[in-house]
Amino acid sequence: MKFSYNFLQSFFDKKLPKPDKIGEVLTLHSFEVETITKFRDDFIFDIDITPNRAADCLSHYGIAKEISILFNLKLKDINPKIKEECNEVIDIKIKDIKECPRYTARVIKNVKVKQSEKYIKDRLIACGLEPINNIVDVANYVMLETGQPMHAFDYDKVDKIIVRRAKKESFTGLDDNKYELDPSMLVIADSKKPIAIAGIKGGKETGIDKKTKNILLEAANFNPLLIRKASQKLNLRTDASFRFEHGYDPNLTEIAINRLTELINGKPCKLIDKYSKKRIPLKIKFDINRVEKLLGYKIKNSINILKSLGMKINGNIVTVPTNRPDITTEVDLIEEIGRIHGYSNLKSEMPVIFLDPKLREDNVIYIRKVKDILKSAGFTETYNYSFVSKKENGIEMENPFSEDMYGLRISLLTNLVKVIEENSKHRKDLYLFEIGKVYGKEKLMLAGAALGKEKFYFLKGIIDLVLNGLGITDTMYLGDDVAEIKVGNAIIGRIEEVKTNIYAFEIDFEKLIKLAKNENEYLPVSKYPAAIRDISVLVNTNTKVAEVMNEIYKHSKLIIDVDLFDIFEKANQKSLAFHIKYQSNTKTLESSEIDSIQKNIINGLESQGFKVRK
């Protein structure tokens, strides 16, 4: 909210400190002063009033009160005595006092509608409001001063006041807009129709115009929730509705209406006040030792601080003024003491705790490990949005952000592949990855993508590298076009060519964590030499290499590695050439021993229908 320095000055006899000084002190003790701007002969503070203090500080008087405490300056009182000159009253009916705890009104006769005085206009403009006429302006002025939203009706156009729920009815506001009302909303009505949406907007028909002679002032208090819901439903937020929805002090209406009366030239009539259930100050049990316990340091003048804020102290009971509905518990009092005393000079002292170190969670360990492996294998990490476009598959949102950020991703590849395509203008080879959540059933996933020709087996190698790094060795790749990655009995992910020359994989990271082992045991290196024999096999094109390799391994435990070193296709056949590596842990292998295993392998391969080239 915007605050005028001159306006604030009007509550003090003494000269206020310079605007910068006030800004600094308020920021450190009350609210953040975002900007201070010079405006004509005034300064405007833009202060970020927190929602808990709306009831007392969305007003110049509220901020003046803070200044008076922080700078120890005497604040003027603003509750004028009004000399009532007539007895004119209007009939006021409140259907439900829970919806309208208080309705205070006053008729003022013989007013003259004209321009406002200069200082009123200046201060309204400084605070971002547009001057209209002397009546409307002072109503706004008193709202800026006290926080209480006010309204003025043309008294001659209103026969009575009824505070009731709306029916299905139309209403034209002072802003000339037509609003469709319904029973969820509260209205101020006369005997025929609504003349205001309670706490939100006054009506066109009963508004002040140049011909207005007698006026009816309203200072009321409404149920915050009703105002909030109506304002949301009508999509109509006003200075009044914003204040009311935070919950205002009903005890404020009388001061505000008297202040307003004081500022209007005319014949004020008797105060009309419907206030059957008075709000009484809250009493809080307060243990002064808790201040030091929670803040960690002694504040000597705690009691004086509370008193300066208008609280009454009786033993261990603190009575809180009704304009501070934010203070309901002991900690709220501690905060008041702490902030007025000031946190900026707080010492710092490390907590004294017992050493109780905790192990890292698996996900922290393995996410780091996998990222490091992929990085060293040439993959660059990306952070993509959790959202995909309307055209892509995603989890539907109640309030989608835009066509591009529409639903929630169900695969990391949707955005990762887009990133590959966008970056392809800068690089010919690209290797990118991401570890992040997908939605639907929320899950952590790992995805990688490569740009380039024939990257399938490269990605397979990358996955082997990652899995080996996590201690997983029993990996298989199944399927034809898209390869499923299988570890033990679990399918954990897939590799595929998603677009021409873009290959990608996606793995369920949570499954991966479950399979991962963080331990590694040393296997003694054999002291005996290894022997290598080659074998060349001719098979049908659609025979899988794994079938041939499995057949070879089957024949001896002494085979420690089978390495495919050549593959070429001819007609509908392909030739596979392998190095077979033999080694024993207990002896040097005899040539004859290896020969006999080779023979078994050849027989085995041939019995499977493979041709062995001799």
Added chain:
Amino acid sequence: MNLNDIKKRAENEINSAQDFNQLREIEKKYLGKKGELTQILRSLKDLSDIEKKKVGKESNILKNHLMDLINKKSFTKKGKQFFDVTIPSEKIQIGHLHPLTLVRRQVEDIFERLGFKIIDGPEVETEYYNFDALNIPKDHPARDMWDTFWLKGKKQLLRTHTSPAQIHYMEKNNPPLSIIVPGRVFRYEATDASHEINFYQVEGLMVGEDINAVNFKAVMEKFFEMFFNKPVKIRLRPSYFPFTEPSFEVDLQCFICKGRGCSTCSKRGWLEMCGAGMVHPNVFKYVKLDSKKWQGFAFGLGLDRLAMMKYKINDMRLLYANDIRLLEQF
């Protein structure tokens, strides 16, 4: 022995050396352990003081002279005489970790050393965890502080902060406890250089019997000092969050201007780093902990902000644009 003789022979041999090995042989012959010049230097002890001084000096001059010649005439082992070390390096292919990962690791490591445990929490939440249990009642204007993404049906939402993880953790674990929860959060708001619809926070929570505001300040000070690797000055000022009371804003004194005000800190002298406060008794009530016995602090740090400060990235959106030309710089 004659130093001049040695000088002449050695110079000749060095001049006519053809490769690395020959040169090494010559070096050995004159300057090695049993080299001719070394022998002379060793025999100095037998000479008279005057002689010692004279021969010693000359020998050393000659030694340095020969070493110079040898060094000037350097051969590669392969024998090529010209070797250009200025030819550009071979490009070694390696990947890069995202700046947010780098900063996240650093933050995690620091807090781990301070005794905090790293915890994960769900990104899709219920209203209960994101708001109610954090003392933000339904239909309360305070909820407007968080613009929320709702999943279809409005039964679930995307967490607007990492604070719901406090509730999850305290439901299952008893104090004393100290955790951090780094993770992705979401806000339904217009994006600009300092706002994104998804970004990263690090929640912190420390609860014990005597954990107080002064302790909080010390922990934050230590964190920033370790993160920026230099002494820092921080200050607390009042703020409002429904789930902490008192609530603080943590400001870090601007490094550039030392608090005087400059363009980096938009003339404030201080940079707003994180929201925090003492855990609200109502939050303890929700997780069934006795607020008379337990107290502590909670905070929420913006990870993107830290990355932007550390790497001088001036637009938050760059962190999610995934331009390879940016990523490769890390």
